[in-house]
Amino acid sequence: MTTDTAAVQVGTQLPPLVIAPISRTTLALFAGASGDHNAIHIDIDAARAAGFEDVFAHGMLSMAYLGRLITSWVPQSRLRALSTRFTSITPVLAEPTCTGTVVSIDEIDGEQRATIELAITLADGTVTLAGEAVVALV
Amino acid sequence: MSAESLKGYRWPESTVDVERGRVAMFANAIGETDPVYSDVEAARGAGHPDLLAPPTFVFGLDLEHSDTLGVLEANGVDVSSVLHGEQRFTYHREVHAGDQLTLTAEFTDYFAKKNGALEFLVRRSQLTSGGELVAEMESVSVIRNGAPS
Numbered sequence: 001m002t003t004d005t006a007a008v009q010v011g012t013q014l015p016p017l018v019i020a021p022i023s024r025t026t027l028a029l030f031a032g033a034s035g036d037h038n039a040i041h042i043d044i045d046a047a048r049a050a051g052f053e054d055v056f057a058h059g060m061l062s063m064a065y066l067g068r069l070i071t072s073w074v075p076q077s078r079l080r081a082l083s084t085r086f087t088s089i090t091p092v093l094a095e096p097t098c099t100g101t102v103v104s105i106d107e108i109d110g111e112q113r114a115t116i117e118l119a120i121t122l123a124d125g126t127v128t129l130a131g132e133a134v135v136a137l138v
Numbered sequence: 139m140s141a142e143s144l145k146g147y148r149w150p151e152s153t154v155d156v157e158r159g160r161v162a163m164f165a166n167a168i169g170e171t172d173p174v175y176s177d178v179e180a181a182r183g184a185g186h187p188d189l190l191a192p193p194t195f196v197f198g199l200d201l202e203h204s205d206t207l208g209v210l211e212a213n214g215v216d217v218s219s220v221l222h223g224e225q226r227f228t229y230h231r232e233v234h235a236g237d238q239l240t241l242t243a244e245f246t247d248y249f250a251k252k253n254g255a256l257e258f259l260v261r262r263s264q265l266t267s268g269g270e271l272v273a274e275m276e277s278v279s280v281i282r283n284g285a286p287s
Binding site: 019020026029030032033034035036037038039040046049050059060061063064065067068070071072076077079080081082083084085086089 | 160163164166167168169170172190192193194197198199201202203207217218219220221222223224225226227228229232
């Protein structure tokens, strides 16, 4: 939370957030903590019945990682908006890396706001989330 | 009963309590180690009234409180065929443990693609406190018809 936001400009890259392989335990804990009890994420039988080879991570777990990318860069009180498209599923044991690049800086509602293009990419190059955040710089 | 019939479905206004233990559990599950999300003393030391809820925490409150999957199921949608297509949050202020918020939600739009093989439901919800907006959410669910079951 020590980012010098005065130095932020278009093209500034956020320090990437590298996530350890997502375990089945993490999926179980996230199901309980998030209230998303869809069995497709925690029960391999349910996943197979729905045509998947195995369980896969909740999209919102990945989006929570995008949130961490932002809040480890600026205080959460600066976050104005966070959005994403879920472009591919995240298999269990995948290793996501979250990245962000400032693409514009505008004055909105009397404050300088940076729009940050966000992505999550797996080790094999698959992009799982493509999103955007808006943060106040001052 | 169908996904299309859910367009315009509005949840009754409800009250949502932000529980401290739940916030800490969520922070732990997402690997968040900043103690403002899990240690009350650290949170207060940083100027927060209580634990700070991570940005996407409110989605789970809404999902569970509204039983969105249950509503889909009750309307003939096989929830194992539902994928989350898009999600957006707009923030007006931070959410902390101990907050009591008012939740309203509605399926605002429905559309189909590929001759109905893919159906989309748009859901918008709002969290307010004393009539003031705290956070807004919009999600797009994708229903994959013809998926093996």
